C-alpha cells in the first residue's frame with residue numbers, strides 16, 4: 505500500500521492521517537468526509553517556494569484554487585505565503601472573506617462578467633489575467649470610468665498542449681482560452697493595452713495542461729513566450745516583468761503515475777527562462793506559477809462508509825459507499841483511477857477484488873473498478889486516496905445528496921473546514937410553487 509504524507513497504520517489496523525485516527529474522525533464528523541493533511545500541503549507549497557528562493561529568482565507561487573476552494577484553505581495558503589489564482593467572482597469573494605491579501609490575488613477566466621471585473625477593481629486585486637478582446641474593452645471602460653489602474657497579464661496559447669507524458673505542438677491552438685501566439689491575435693491584444701493610461705501590462709501567461717509528468721512542454725512554451733517578448737521589446741521597448749507559466753504539475757494517483765518533485769519543474773523552468781534572457785538580451789522577469797492539483801491533490805483523502813454489496817456471479821463483486829459521483833465526479837468524467845484501503849482494517853491482507861460503486865442513480869457512478877482491498881463488510885470505512893484536488897470543488901447535489909464535510913488534520917489535531925450540508929441547506933433556496941393555475945379538486 506502506498507501512503508501519502510503523514511499517513512500510517514496503527515497496530516489495530518486503523519489508518520492515521522496527521523496523527524489522527526480516521527475511524528475516530530468518522531465517528532466525530534460522519535461520512536462521507538474529506539480529510540486534508542495540512543503538513544503535506546505545506547511541504548508541497550514550500551517545495552515550490554524554496555526552490556525559487558534558493559535560486560534567487562523573484563517569483564509568485566499562486567495556488568490555483570479551483571482545485572479546492574474554501575475560506576480555511578485560503579487562510580492556510582496565506583500562512584504559507586502563497587499567492588492565489590481565482591477564476592470566478594465566487595472564488596474571489598471567498599478569498600476576500602478569508603482575509604487573503606488582495607494584492608496577491610490573480611483573476612483568471614475566459615468570460616469574466618462586468619460585475620466580476622468590478623469586484624476585482626473594488627477589492628484592488630494584484631492582477632487580472634486577460635483572456636480575450638471583449639475583456640480588454642470591459643477593462644478599458646471600468647478603469648477609465650474609475651480612473652483606477654489595474655495590473656494585467658495577457659493569457660496566450662503558445663501552441664503547446666501537454667498531458668501526462670506527452671505534449672503536442674499545434675500550429676493553431678484550438679482553445680477557448682487566451683490569445684493565439686502565432687496568428688497575430690496576441691500582437692493585436694498587446695497593441696490594444698500597451699499604452700493605456702490605466703492598464704499596466706506586466707507580461708504573459710500560459711497554461712499548457714494538467715497532470716503533466718515531464719518538463720519539456722513547459723520549456724518549449726516558455727521559449728515561445730520569451731521569443732514574443734523579445735520582439736515586443738525590440739519593436740515597442742516593452743519591458744516584461746512577469747512570466748506566468750501556469751500549473752499542471754502531475755501527482756501520483758496510482759502506481760502507474762511517477763511524478764517529478766516540485767523543484768524539478770521549477771528548476772527546469774528557471775533554466776529555460778535564463779537561457780532565453782541571455783539569448784534575447786532581456787532582463788530576467790519574475791516567474792509565476794499556478795499549481796492546483798500538486799498542492800492539495802495527494803493531501804486529500806475521502807472517507808466513506810461501506811453499505812450494500814452485490815455479487816454478479818463470475819463477473820464482478822460490488823461494494824457500495826455512502827457517496828460517489830456527487831463528491832468525486834472524476835472517475836465518471838475522466839475515467840480517473842484511484843487507490844483505496846479499508847481504513848479500519850488497513851493492516852489486513854488485501855485478497856479481494858471489488859468494484860466500488862457510489863450511491864447515485866447512474867450506472868457510471870463507480871469510484872474504482874476492480875480495486876484490490878481487504879475483505880469488506882457493511883459498516884467498514886473506505887479511504888480513497890488522492891482526492892484533494894477537483895473532488896469537493898466539483899461536487900454537486902445530484903440526487904439531492906448533501907455535500908460532505910471537510911476536515912483538516914495536523915499534528916494530532918483536527919478541525920472542521922467545511923460543514924456537512926444538511927437537508928435544510930438543500931431546500932434553503934427553493935421557493936413554493938405559486939403559479940398553480942390548475943385547481944386541484
Ligand code: LLP
Pocket residue numbers: 568571589612711713714715750751752753794795796797798834838893894
Ligand atoms: N492555471 C490555469 C490557467 C488553469 O487552467 C489550471 C487548471 C491551473 C492553473 C491548475 O492546474 P493544476 O495544477 O491543478 O493541474 N478538473 C480537472 C482539471 C482541470 C484543470 C483546469 N485548469 C481534473 O479534475 O483533472
